[in-house]
Amino acid sequence: xxxxxxxxxxxxxxxxxxxxxxxxxxxxxxxxxxxxxxxxxxxxxxxxxxxxxxxxxxxxxxxxxxxxxxxxxxxxxxxxxxxxxxxxxxxxxxxxxxxxxxxxxxxxxxxxxxxxxxxxxxxxxxxxxxxxxxxxxxxxxxxxxxxxxxxxxxxxxxxxxxxxxxxxxxxxxxxxxxxxxxxxxxxxxxxxxxxxxxxxxxxxxxxxxxxxxxxxxxxxxxxxxxxxxxxxxxxxxxxxxxxxxxxxxxxxxxxxxxxxxxxxxxxxxxxxxxxxxxxxxxxxxxxxxxxxxxxxxxxxxxxxxxxxxxxxxxxxxxxxxx
Numbered sequence: 001x002x003x004x005x006x007x008x009x010x011x012x013x014x015x016x017x018x019x020x021x022x023x024x025x026x027x028x029x030x031x032x033x034x035x036x037x038x039x040x041x042x043x044x045x046x047x048x049x050x051x052x053x054x055x056x057x058x059x060x061x062x063x064x065x066x067x068x069x070x071x072x073x074x075x076x077x078x079x080x081x082x083x084x085x086x087x088x089x090x091x092x093x094x095x096x097x098x099x100x101x102x103x104x105x106x107x108x109x110x111x112x113x114x115x116x117x118x119x120x121x122x123x124x125x126x127x128x129x130x131x132x133x134x135x136x137x138x139x140x141x142x143x144x145x146x147x148x149x150x151x152x153x154x155x156x157x158x159x160x161x162x163x164x165x166x167x168x169x170x171x172x173x174x175x176x177x178x179x180x181x182x183x184x185x186x187x188x189x190x191x192x193x194x195x196x197x198x199x200x201x202x203x204x205x206x207x208x209x210x211x212x213x214x215x216x217x218x219x220x221x222x223x224x225x226x227x228x229x230x231x232x233x234x235x236x237x238x239x240x241x242x243x244x245x246x247x248x249x250x251x252x253x254x255x256x257x258x259x260x261x262x263x264x265x266x267x268x269x270x271x272x273x274x275x276x277x278x279x280x281x282x283x284x285x286x287x288x289x290x291x292x293x294x295x296x297x298x299x300x301x302x303x304x305x306x307x308x309x310x311x312x313x314x315x316x317x318x319x320x321x322x
């Protein structure tokens with residue numbers, strides 16, 4: 001089985017060759033094409049998040065129901081714990097009936113499916129420990145800039161931890177695992193949503209426990225872009241229509257998307273995220289909520305000529321100061 005990582009890549013299932021498996025957003029929505037042996041295991045688009053199981057749960061179930069993954073090429077555009085658990089199952093189909101595998105799939109699937117809105121039945125620290133290679137990289141600010149090779153290294157590390165857990169060799173490390181959830185409130189809006197800043201990719205659990213049902217999470221990047229996420233506690237939270245938000249934001253900056261419960265900013269090939277200002281993003285969301293015309297304009301890109309003029313001016317200023 002071959003695994004191909006292409007950060008941020010999204011294709012239609014028909015663009016993939018026969019014997020292909022697309023995971024967690026590489027193809028939008030769950031799709032089954034038995035005629036050409038092509039499958040998409042996804043819960044981010046063309047589905048209802050509250051009842052569409054996570055990617056790893058879909059893959060685990062498919063294997064138990066007869067999918068033989070040996071001949072397939074697997075396509076992924078990210079290496080979060082949901083993707084890595086799915087890949088582990090594809091690599092180890094003969095172990096998917098083991099109780100420890102089932103327990104881990106259920107915990108990871110429950111956490112990813114509901115974005116931290118439901119308790120993980122005593123598995124919170126285990127999920128934190130297994131996912132740490134990726135989440136620590138995000139907290140350190142270097143994840144968005146990793147090459148596909150760097151993503152592969154993180155994937156292999158998470159898969160190794162999954163094996164440790166199901167083999168019963170991780171209890172000490174899990175007991176020592178630190179839990180996170182720090183955030184700073186930037187704004188509590190009168191439309192019922194909160195804007196927070198946090199470098200913790202698993203902060204949703206803490207936010208929902210604190211009573212925030214509708215959240216915008218800002219994670220500023222070193223390149224000046226912002227890894228903005230938009231989420232709500234469940235599909236049953238009103239006045240926060242994520243699909244309409246994506247449509248409106250895509251008119252200003254292509255690439256916004258996600259599920260009915262959680263989504264966010266574009267994932268560009270160079271690792272950058274949204275260039276939109278937070279104030280503009282918030283204004284767009286409120287215009288959608290209040291059914292008002294959107295007056296925010298697209299961010300203008302500086303021309304090469306202007307950039308060269310600015311660079312020349314800066315050089316002249318430094319020369320004068322010297």
